[in-house]
Amino acid sequence: MTIESDRQAHATPAEVPLNPGDFDMGTSGPALHSTVDIVVPSGRSSTVAAALMKGLEVYSNVSGGLVTADPTRAEEILGVYENLGLIGQTDTAYPVGVNVSQRLAQHTTWPGTISLDARIAAGELSHEDVVARVELMSRLYVPASEGAPIRCPDPRFLKNFNGFDFAHVMRPIGPQVIAGTLGAAIARRLGEGAENWDNITLRDDVEELSDIEERTGYKPGDHIHEDAKAGEMGCKGVDSARQNLANLHDVALSEDLNSLTRSIIGQSGYHGRTMSLLRGHAIEMSAHADTYLTDQAALVEQLKGRYDNSLEVLAGPNNAAIVAINYVPRTTFHRDLYNYMTGNDMQVVNYDYWRSIGVATDLATNRSGQVDGEARRSFLHARVAYTVGTLMSMIDGSQFAVERVPNDFHTARSL
């Protein structure tokens, strides 16, 4: 395992932005007309250019939803992205550290079939390739735009995304949390449990959660996939809900589930007793899955009916190679530009953990502003554990793990 951290390199403590307007990506922010002086470390520019070129070559060979672009414009486009602050300066303007570990799973191999180990063993790519990619992806964090729909960390390509189309690249994007609003609704129920499981459905829980999300500055959202099987929507957090729940009470997976949940929440916030209660609720939800987990088509219609752009349409294969946990408030990963530049070969599952903290606090705050610590803790544990449980259904755990943390890590973790 290698740990890299540049937290020490920044003398100024990070200022945690309180609202999107406070977020400064550099000297001028990401306005289309802006030009800023940027310092690109030697070699960086050509590395990214090579990645962009590679992506363009890939796209010239792919049809159906994926664009064919002109490789001769790669340098020009790259320069524009740099000037916008999308590449090459975000982590110097807003000091963060990036911790890298070469393996997400620590104790066992997970049930998911997507495997970085298998691809490395087959000679498709090397550890060094992934390390280089971590460097690139860590520069593709942008502000999460208030009012934008919540996104899922599903790492696949956004259908018809065009990296040469500015309006498309700079469109407002919301934070990434597993299965978006649907996943938050499942997690909330897992945390709270139910008096009578026969009387509740995911559909009702989604309706309530959507109201809450709109109050907290983002629009409800999730995604579908153009190749989803009949009866499925293409989001692992929903389609594999039964398996995800089973992972939460599978003894063989419990060590990894506990240690990853503890590592994300932090030692001081983690409670073993809360995890035990959560496991009990997962067993109960599993037992009532036939009535609680409303069919996917109805959920898709529900979100669509609520807001036009609430469902992204993803396309192509899942090549997850990196799992990132992002602790930097009000920032998110530009999955689409990253995939466009790199040809989808080493995709990134990014979880904006800061968003879960915000929802946990909001859910646990009563009308007079008092926060119920127990309720907050329950949701947070459920949200993180269900995320890990979903990842266990998707990948085998051999992916790289990346933590993106502000200098003032403790403040960000307990917001």
Ligand SMILES: [Zn+2]
């Ligand atoms: Zn999803």
